[in-house]
Amino acid sequence: MPVRYTLMNRNAPVLDFAYDATQHAVLSVCVEHDLSLAPLAIWNERVARYATWDTLASLVGRWWTRRGIPESRTNLKMAKRLAGFDSPAQLTSATLGFSLTDQYWARPEGSDLTWERGNFFLNDFDDGIGSILAGITDRPDTPSRVSPSATVDGNLPKMWHVDADGTRVLCKAGSGVLKQEPFNEVVATMLYRRLLLPNEYVTYRRDTLGYGQYSMCACFVRSDQEFVSARDIHLSLAGDDASPTRASLLAAAEALGVTDMAGQLDRVLACDYILGNIDRHLGNLGALRACEGGDFEGCAPIFDSGLSLLCYQGEHDQDALAVLANPFLPRQAHQLALVQDLSWFDADALDGFADLAVDELAQCRSRYMDDERLAYLHAFIESGVRTVAELAHQPAVDPGNISQVEKRAQEIDALRTRFLANEGVGALFHVR
Numbered sequence: 001m002p003v004r005y006t007l008m009n010r011n012a013p014v015l016d017f018a019y020d021a022t023q024h025a026v027l028s029v030c031v032e033h034d035l036s037l038a039p040l041a042i043w044n045e046r047v048a049r050y051a052t053w054d055t056l057a058s059l060v061g062r063w064w065t066r067r068g069i070p071e072s073r074t075n076l077k078m079a080k081r082l083a084g085f086d087s088p089a090q091l092t093s094a095t096l097g098f099s100l101t102d103q104y105w106a107r108p109e110g111s112d113l114t115w116e117r118g119n120f121f122l123n124d125f126d127d128g129i130g131s132i133l134a135g136i137t138d139r140p141d142t143p144s145r146v147s148p149s150a151t152v153d154g155n156l157p158k159m160w161h162v163d164a165d166g167t168r169v170l171c172k173a174g175s176g177v178l179k180q181e182p183f184n185e186v187v188a189t190m191l192y193r194r195l196l197l198p199n200e201y202v203t204y205r206r207d208t209l210g211y212g213q214y215s216m217c218a219c220f221v222r223s224d225q226e227f228v229s230a231r232d233i234h235l236s237l238a239g240d241d242a243s244p245t246r247a248s249l250l251a252a253a254e255a256l257g258v259t260d261m262a263g264q265l266d267r268v269l270a271c272d273y274i275l276g277n278i279d280r281h282l283g284n285l286g287a288l289r290a291c292e293g294g295d296f297e298g299c300a301p302i303f304d305s306g307l308s309l310l311c312y313q314g315e316h317d318q319d320a321l322a323v324l325a326n327p328f329l330p331r332q333a334h335q336l337a338l339v340q341d342l343s344w345f346d347a348d349a350l351d352g353f354a355d356l357a358v359d360e361l362a363q364c365r366s367r368y369m370d371d372e373r374l375a376y377l378h379a380f381i382e383s384g385v386r387t388v389a390e391l392a393h394q395p396a397v398d399p400g401n402i403s404q405v406e407k408r409a410q411e412i413d414a415l416r417t418r419f420l421a422n423e424g425v426g427a428l429f430h431v432r
Contacts, residue, residue: 130159
């Protein structure tokens with residue numbers, strides 16, 4: 001028997017939809033209240049030009065599915081067994097879609113629940129289901145499923161936790177043989193602190209939970225805001241079939257009134273080059289929008305830099321020049337070539353940064369994090385800093401001219417090869 005929900009933006013109704021709890025599927029949109037209050041992924045100017053009731057239902061269904069934890073989440077099979085659920089959609093429904101990234105939720109038909117009584121920004125929640133999803137415990141005591149841990153994206157084991165002072169903190173584990181991501185987040189924070197303004201990045205710390213190391217950061221979304229991903233910003237103008245480019249993302253951001261997206265991209269791409277971040281997809285980049293009025297308030301701070309510093313190939317050869325990149329071009333050198341303004345980059349502020357970064361990485365207790373790897377990571381970081389510093393003195397190329405971008409990428413590779421050699425290593429690091 002389908003159930004009926006009202007999609008809410010805080011206490012304002014957006015639309016009603018019918019939901020099949022057995023199939024975990026949105027069947028239809030029944031009533032339209034105020035689509036201007038809908039998530040950008042559901043309603044935007046592009047959608048408004050072609051939307052039908054069926055396409056609207058499809059968009060609501062896709063948005064609802066994305067709201068839950070992905071099936072690719074590490075240890076999800078074990079979490080299902082321990083917590084007694086069959087699908088992430090069950091957890092999403094149990095929380096009524098409340099999250100800590102925005103103020104949307106689904107009110108059941110006939111319910112008198114309000115945003116004030118149900119949201120996770122103002123109301124406490126226990127670690128129940130979160131500690132299982134994060135891999136902290138395998139012996140739960142009838143865990144509560146009502147937690148924002150049930151509506152957080154990403155593949156790493158993670159959970160939301162309420163600190164003693166009421167701060168909502170996201171705790172994330174590492175992966176693979178190195179489990180290096182929590183240490184990388186701390187290194188990234190060191191980098192951002194030296195180069196950027198405090199509101200331009202999220203601060204991470206590291207601590208032990210259970211038997212492992214976790215990165216921890218405070219929620220950067222206020223209770224009167226929502227985080228809108230660059231993916232949704234791009235799709236609002238370009239559509240599903242268009243591959244993102246710097247130009248297409250900036251055009252969509254400008255159309256929506258997002259300020260300083262160009263500057264944010266320059267900061268992100270340059271820092272990602274130094275860190276070797278392979279996971280800067282359009283889901284962990286974006287902007288903040290006010291719930292009341294729907295105006296964008298600027299870019300979201302940089303977050304989620306863990307999949308960096310050659311942590312993804314613990315037992316294989318690694319090439320400093322072949323580090324993969326997202327979201328625009330396949331290699332870091334190509335994406336760095338897209339940067340238009342490096343006037344903010346202060347190489348002097350990074351004196352000694354590589355030393356401190358390696359001190360942090362040395363705390364990673366993996367048999368692969370030996371002296372040889374640490375020495376190479378020092379050279380990797382130092383050569384990245386020096387390459388960006390050198391690039392800051394050169395005129396930018398046209399990011400829309402692929403031949404210019406390719407030529408600049410080759411120049412970047414040549415610079416880094418020289419700087420690596422100055423550090424006493426080559427581009428290729430062989431892991432024994």
